[in-house]
Every structure is written in C-alpha cells, then in structure tokens.
Amino acid sequence: MSIVNHFPVLAVVVLLLFAYLMPLLMRWRKEWCVPATLGAIGFSLIASLYMMWQVMTTGPFMYQMGSWAPPWGIEFSIDYLAVFATMTITIVGLIVIYYGTQDLLHELKEQVMGWYYTLYLLLMASMIGMVLTNDLFNMFVFVEICAIASCGIISIKESRECIEAAFKYLVLSAVGSGCLLLAIAMIYMVTGHLNFTYVAQALPQVMDLYPLNILVSLALFLVGLGVKAALFPLHVWLPDAHSSAPSPSSAVLSGLVIKVYAIAMIKLLYKVYPPELLGMAPIMNMILWMATLAIIIGSMFAIVQDDIKKMLAYSSIAQIGYVFLGVGLMSESALQGGILHIFNHAIMKSMLFLSAGAIIYATGTRKLSDLKGIGITLPVPTIAFSLGAFAMVGIPITNGFISKWYLALGSLDVGRPFFAAVILVSSLLNGIYYLPIVVNAFFGEPEGAVAEPRPLPRQMVVSLILLGSGVILFGVFPSLILGVVSKAAQSLLGLL
Amino acid sequence: MEDIIVRYVTRIILPFVQLYGLYVVLHGHLSPGGGFSGGAIIGASMILYALAFNLSAGSKKLSHDVSSALESGGALLFAGMGIFAILLGTNFLGNKVAGIPIGTPGNLFSSGAIMIITFGVGVKVASTMITLFYSLIEGEDHSHDHD
C-alpha cells in the first residue's frame, strides 16, 4: 500500500498536524511558519488533485478510518462532489494564504501570526473534512471546528468591530450547531445510524412510522446549515463578520466557508433524504424562495454600501442565493450551475476581497467614493477587481457567465422561467453596484492617498494575477471543470 | 487568595485528584471515562492549585508556554498514531489490523493504539483546560493594565 491510497485522510490530517505544529514552530523556528503552512496546504492540493484524477478515472470510492467497516467506523466518501469541493478549497485556500503572508503583516500583531496560521489550517482541514465525510456526527464535529476557526480568524484582529462581529457570528453559529445536533439526534433516533449511506437506506423504511421526526430533522438541518451558509433571512451576521475581518479571512470566509455548508446541505438533501420526503413538504420551494429573496435583497443592500468590503459581503449573500437556487430547482443543469457557482464564486469573491484588501493595504481607505483613479496608480488590484466585477455581472468569457448560463438553463428546463428572470435582474443589480466602481477607478483623477499608494508586495500581486487568470481561464475553457461538475450533478440526481 | 483552609485542603487533596485523573486516563479503554474525563480532572487540579495559591505559583509548576506546547504535543500524538498506522500499511488509525499488539482484554496494557491515543487526548485536554484558564485570567489582567 502506498501513501497515495491514504490521500483522503491525509488531506485532512496533514493540515491538522501542521496546525498543531504551528505553536511549536512559533516558539522555536518562527521563519518556518509560512513555508510549513504553504507546504501543508500544497500537500492537500496535490492530494485532492490526485483524488480527483482517481475518481474521474475509476469512480467514487470510500475510505474507512482504522479499517473499520461501516456502520461501525467513520467513512470518508470520495465522490465527484467531494473531490470537486476539495479541489476548490485547496486551490483557493492556497492562493489566499499566499497573499495573506504579506497582507497579514500589517493587519495583525506579530505575536499572533503563528496562531493565525493554526486557525487557518484548522479551517482548511475542517472544510475538507466536512465535504469528504460520510458520517453525520463527524460532519457535526467538522462543522464546529469550522465555526470556531472561522470566528477565530475574524477576532484575531483585535479591533472592536472584529470582536463584536465574531461574537455575533459565534452565538448565531452556536444556535445553528444546536439545531444541527438536534437534527442528528432525531435522525439517529429513528434510524439508528449515522453513516449517510445507511441512513439513506433506513429512512424510506421508517418514514411511515416517524414522518414528523424526519421532517423536523430536515427543517433543523436547513436552519442550522442555513445560518452558517448565510442563507437569507439567516444572514444577519455575515456583513459585519466578513467586512471587518482581515482581508485574507474575508476572502476565505466569503469564498469558501459559506459554500462548504451549502455542499453539506446538498449532500444531505440529495444523498440522505429520500425524494419522497420532498413531496411531503415544499422544502425545495422554500429553499428556492429563500434563495430568490437572498439574491434580490442581498444585491439591493449591496447597492447602498459605501464600504468596499461591506459591499462585497452583501454581494456574497446574493451569491450564496445562486448556489441554493441551483440546489432547489432540482434539474440537472441547475444543479450543475449551482455546484459550478461554488467554484466560480470562490474564485471571484476571493479575488474581489483580496483586491479590496490590496487597495486598503496600499492606500488605507475603504470608502468606495475615495477610490477615484485608483486604476491608474494601482493597476493590478484594480484590474483584478474589474475582472471580478465583470464575472459577477456575468459578462461572457468570465466564469460567472458559465454558472449563470447553467442556472438559467436549469430553471427553463423545469419550466420556471421566473427564476431565470431573477438571475437576470440580479445580474443587473450587480452591474449597478459593481460597474460604477470600475468606472470610477479608471476614469478620474486620483487624490490623496490614492495618488501615492504603498507599493504592493510580490505575493499579493502574484495571488491576484493567479485568481484573475482563473476567472478568464474557467470562463473560456469551462470544460476543464465541467466534467467533474456534471458528473457530480448526475450522481446526486441518481442519473449515473 | 490567602485563605489558609483552602490552601491546606488543596495541598491534601491535590495528589489524590491528580492520581485519580491519571487513573481515569490510563483506564480509558477499560472503563467509562478516558482521555477527556481524566484530562479534565488533571486540568482541574492544576487550576485548583493556581487558584488556591496564586497565579505565579501555578505558572511555576506549569507555565502557560509549557501547557500550550503540551497541547500541541497531545494532538500531535493522536495524529501521529493515526499516521503510524498508515506507515504500518493499514488505513488511518488502524489498530489491530495494523499489527499493533493488542494484549489481553481487561488488562491495563491492552487495546493497542487506543491506550496511547487516550493518553494523548488526556494530555491535550488537561493542558487545554489550563491554557484556557490562563488565557482568560491573563486577558483580564491585561485589560486592567491598560485601564
């Protein structure tokens, strides 16, 4: 047995291992912290790419902890959706932390830098664990680690906004976790299993006996994961949390963390709960309407913001709506669009947050109205921001277009053109708040700090360029990622 | 806290508390309890010590630095055992299948890797409790310094 067979678990464990090594390194070998972090995430990236190759060539497989077969042991299920999500997490996570190694220097005190890496690695590990795991309780544990770590990377910057935002986030996500645990208890009560596969087998049999328990558990899952994924109207914590955090944290929180909960929701809805249940209550319609409201209201709130990061945060609320729209429509194209949007939005939004961070780093201003002429003095972040903005609007040859195409196609497939119209209206709203910034940035005379920005370090520029080329690359050659996405959607809908 | 009774009682019960904690940790694979419960008991004993005498005396026995190092150590021991099983050629956290000697059920030295893992968890939990305690207390002190 070679080590590659253990990549599923190593992708998580190596990150955890390095997370715990970090405090020790901090004490004795400070200069090793950054390479160790990059190395650990790089290893996970390699592992996830290898798993992706494995899954695409030989099909999904399972990994059993301690070789204990289910239902006793904990399983990792390496299927299309999981490898897709793992790859997204590791790629974006690596780029963001590479950027962060420089940006954090000015946002954080020096003695907490090592702790930041610890938290970041924990966050990455928990996200990867959450998408890989095939066990309800294991998922809960990862959800909790993720919640604490993500609060941690907000509150580590000791400004009062951060602390307050982190507290709000922590309390709300504790409520969410409570709901999750209760839901798991209900499922365990009626089925006696925690393993997704076994639960999925048992649920149809017990549905007649305990229909209410199962329904309540689904509702609790929806609320619990909805709070964490900031699905409207459970989004109240997000704008503060994502806008006050250090930029790399914002990027990873908006880009990845909220999506991971969406993936958990997808797994539960499509892999665990029987389709008959969806006939009992209009769960999917509820998700659709919540998503629609999220899309419209998130965009509307974004329009009135003057703080660049707050605007991006509200835009994330709208974008998570797209993902749930794809989940709720239950057609192959729409699900593809939703899943694809997880990846595309991860790239776009982290790029937007990082370029906003670079602008803040260089000029010290976060007010949109102060950013006149920034495109002339700070070309790279502004061009990256513009690319992200175009992708958000859904201009062709950016990746945002591709996911919108699939979502719109999916809504037409099921005969609900209304939701296609929602996507269009929200694209227009996106245009209304993103494009003036772009215009302002390129046409106008720079003044004040904008005229003489600090030079950007190489790491920040490189990260932005990487993400920017990703936006174009996956807009022009979407087939690079579409293979695994369509397989994931098909397997979730049982078409494979 | 300069209460003689508290100090005296603490001095008497502390060894027993710690011994009991150690017992619970080491018998994690045999009886109810284990790393978490035992570690919590040990951690509580250290907190009790720091409360009864004072913080500096507590720090002398187990400083914040050491406790956070132990915290990492405990977690690393757990992960290390998991990876050790991989090196032995089985899945992560493999125990008997990895060929780790199991021993006779019921004996203290049995259940292979579980005992070591429980020990790691115990160290981790104990040191975490102490670290949490120190962090909260020092945060408080810190704020008073500033005010």
Place this chain on the structure above:
Amino acid sequence: MTMIDILLRLHQNSYYFFAIILFIIGFHTMLSHNNLIKKVIGMNIMDTSIFLFFVAIGYVNGGRAPILEPGVPYTAYVNPLPSALILTGIVVAVSVTAYALSLIVKLYKHYGTIDAEEIMRIRGGDIQ
C-alpha cells in the same frame, strides 16, 4: 384522544418534552437577555438540552453500563454511542463557551460594558 392518553404519551416521551422545555428556556435566555454572559449561559442551557435528549434516546430500560467483563453474563446494555458522541458535543460546547467568554473579556476591554444594547449604543454613537 382523552386527556389521559395525552398525559400517558407525554409520560412515555417525557424526554422529548423536557428537552424541548430546556431548549426553549435556553433559546429564550439567549435572545431576550442583553447581558452577554447570560447569552452564553443560555447557549449552554440550549446545548445541554440537546445533550440530554441525545443521551436519553440511547437509554435502554434496565440496561447496564456497556462494559464487557469476562465472566459476567450478557444483559441489556445502554447504547453507548450517544454518550460517546455527546462527550464530543460537550467538548465542542466547552470550547465554544471558552471562546465566547474570551470574546466577552475583549469586548469589555473595548467598550467597558457587557450589555449588548449599551454596546450597540456606543457603536451607533461612533458612526454618527
């Protein structure tokens, strides 16, 4: 359904009932109190209600602690899995609590109060 029936069913499923009552108490404490510490306490009550519920569903009437001892004949055991899971749940709750408390310490440092409304007022003053 007569009153007796309802009471009987309530008695049979009393753990549901009490868990929900505890949950609501915790939830209510969390939402209605402005004191941040009380919010954290409410959070803990809520968690506890879920833990109790989870442990209760694993209980087998007349079951013993699930320890295999050589020579002791097999009897009904309590399902150990929920308890084991809840141990993890407790760990999680402890860490969340500790973290929340440390955040409160920091908030107190910044604002000089642990009253949520007061903090909102101070922040609102900041903005204007």
Place this chain on the structure above:
Amino acid sequence: MRFTSSFLPVWIVMFPMVMTAVIYYVEQHSEKMRNALAVGTSLVTFLSVAALYPYIMAGNIIEYKMFQLLPSLDISFRVDILSFSLALLSSFIWMMVAIYSLDYMCKEHGCNRYYPVLIITLASCMGIFMAGDLFTLFVFFELMSLISYVLVVHEETVEALRAGYKYLIMTIIGGLALFFGIIITFELAGTVTLSGATLIKEPSTLAFFAFISFLIGFGMKAGMFPLHVWLPDAHPVAPSPASALLSGIMLKTGAYGLLRVIFHVFGFEFMQREGWTVILAVVAVITILLGSAVAITQDDLKRRLAYSSIGQMGYILLGMSILTERALIGNIFHIFSHAFMKSTLFLCAGAIILKTGKRSIKELGGIGKQMPFTMFAFTLAALAMIGIPPFNGFLSKWTLSLGAMDAGVPFYVLVLLLSSLLNGLYYLPIIISAFFGGEPGHEHDHVKVNEAGYKMLIPIAILAVSCLLFGLLPTNLPFDLSRVAAEFLLRGGQ
C-alpha cells in the same frame, strides 16, 4: 450552395485583437508607430474582408468552428453575403475614421487609450458580423458594447461620465435581455447555430419571451424607441470620430442582430404568421417620428445628429418589419447609406468643433465661408439624409417605399415622407445659415478659421462623394450586395 471552410474569418477577427496588444505595447515608445499601426491594421482588415468577395459572390458560405465552450455551445464563425456586406462596410468606415483620427485625436488627451480601443472595437464588430451562432454574436456584442464605453467617456467630462453611466446600464440591460433570449432559444432548439434551418419552429409563450428579449437586447443597441434614451447622450459626448463609428456602424450591429433573429431564429414566415412584426413596425414608426421630431429642437450640432440617427434607425427597423423583398433591399441598403451619411456628418461636425470649438448650431452662422470644403461635404450628406433624388438616401427610401407598397401598407410611405420633411426641417437651416448666415462673434474675436488638415479632409471627401455616387449610379456595389443579401435572406439563408 457550397460551404467552404476557411481560416479567413478568424484571421479578420483575431488580427485586430492581436494588433491591439501590439499597439498597446508600441505606443509606450513611439506615437508615429502607433498611428501607422492603427491605420495599417484597419487597412489590412478591410483588405482581408475584401478578399472574401469572390468566394461570397460565388454563393459560398464560409464556416469555421473555433472551439467548443460548452456542450453544443461553440465559438464559431460563418460568413454569408449579409455578414460580408456589413463587414466590408464597417471595415471601410473604420479605416476612414482611423485616418481621420490621426489629426483629430492629436489635440485630445489619452490618445494612448483611444487607439487600442478603436482597434479592438473593430475586432469585436467584425466578430459580431461574422459570428456563426447567436452565442458568438452575443459574446462579441457584449465585448463591443462594453469597450465602446471607453470611447463614450473618452473626454472624461462630467456629462460624458453621466452619459457613460446611462450607456453602461442600458448595455447591461440589453446584454441580459439577449442572454435571456439566447438561453430560451437554446432551451427550445438545443442549439443556437445560425444556419439555413430556423431554430424555433413552434410558437409558444417562451418563444414570444425570446422574441421580446431579442428585441430589447438588439433594439437597445439600435436606438429603438423606448430604449433609445442612452443614445442622444452618449453619441454627442464621444470624440467625433468615435461618434461617427457609434452612429455609423455600432447602431447597425443591433439591426444586424435583429435581422439574424428574424431570419434565422424564427424565420420570416413564422414572424408573419404570428404577427410579431407588428410590434416591430409600431416601435419603428414611433422611432422614426420621435427621432426626427426631437432632432429639430436640439441646438447642439452633435446632439441633433444623434437624434437624427434614431430616426434613421427607425427606417431600418421599419424595413425589417415589412418583410417584402424590396423593403428588405431598402433596409439593407439604408444600413449602407446611413453609415456613409452619418459618418460624413459626424466627421464634418468634428472638424468644425475642432477648428472653432463651437457646438451650438446658432453659433455656426457663416461657417461655410470659413470652412467651405467641410461644409460642402456636410451639405452633400445632409441632402442625402433628407432624401433628395440623386443621393443614396433617396435610393434607400425609394426602395423602402416600394417595399411598403408591395406589402400594401401605404401608411408607411406617408411616415417616410413625413420624416423626410422633418429631416429637411432640421438639416436645411444648418446649411442655409452656414453659407448665407451672418457671422455673429466673428467681429469680436477675429480668429481666422482654417480648413482642417488633409488627413481629416480626405476621409470626409471620400465618404461624402460615396453618398452621391451610390445614389447616382444605378448599379453600385452596396446596392448589389443589398439585393443579393435580401434574396439570400428571403430564401431562408441558404
């Protein structure tokens, strides 16, 4: 019909794109090089398009599939007679404008931004005309619309930015409407390739939505009422050569798109059967009358020209809605005529504004004495615009009217006449006061106003003479092309 695969369309689109990057690089070092490259690129593009002439006139259709973006969604090119005609026209006018810009733009700031944008808009315009499927068309359409934003706000004044914002929002709305239309077409037909067969065959609510979306998307670009609101603001604020392109060519991309939708997505029989053309006809009539009437009230020269463009686009839309052969010929020929006339007018206006700094028509009295050549060209184009017989504007209106009579709707002829009258009302006073009017202000500032430089006059002359020539000669290239293209479309695009 023979289909030949050729790399030439890709070359025509990609060459200016690549050259944009080259120009962007070169202009950091040498202005001369930049200018030469810009003109050279447009010349080479024009020649490359012209090189297609023998193939196309022999009845060939060139198809080239570049790559697949998504399953059954390609980036592909297809050149038929209609594509060829418009590509030829655009690249020619582009070349003229590029030459004109050499002198005009040297007084302006931000030349280094202007030329790359000019060339990449050419590339995307070629892409629109040579697109082989609706999706490619959409991609280039968006590219052109967004990049021409830079042309609109080139001067960076407050009005320019405000107009630009309006333009941007309307572009986004139009783009999204197109997106909606395309996705419905894709949903109904499974493909969006433009070919002989029509894509949507069954009428349905969704198909109607698609039609309305296309109408909004392309109509927005074509300045169709009530989506014209951006046009009178955006065209005047741009630098004059850019206005000439915006009015002369880019408006036509909308008309081109609608033609493709009518003939390839739905098919004209379908359109007639369902009576959807009525919608088009109604908005066309309103557009004609509104554009012409409002133009009279404008005092700003370029703004008046912009409103006139709205009215003229109405003719083109009207021709599309009538759907008889002669109406279609008139429609396509008017695309040619209007391109020549309006670019002449805008280039003349640019020369006047450059030399005198005056934009208000009231102040232009006696300008004909100072700049006789420019004003003469202006007069030629204006007369063509009104539809005086020997000019090309007359020919297109005549053909359109014949088409309307064929369809048995003399009302349209009345509309055309009325609009010609209105055109006369707003163009003739300019000419009269230019040549015979007094010279207010001349006494005060005694500034001698010269003619513009020859680099500006030559393009103006060529374009103005073309206006006359293409009306005078009974068989000329644009008319032939329009005739063949109309027959081709009515045959079902085969």
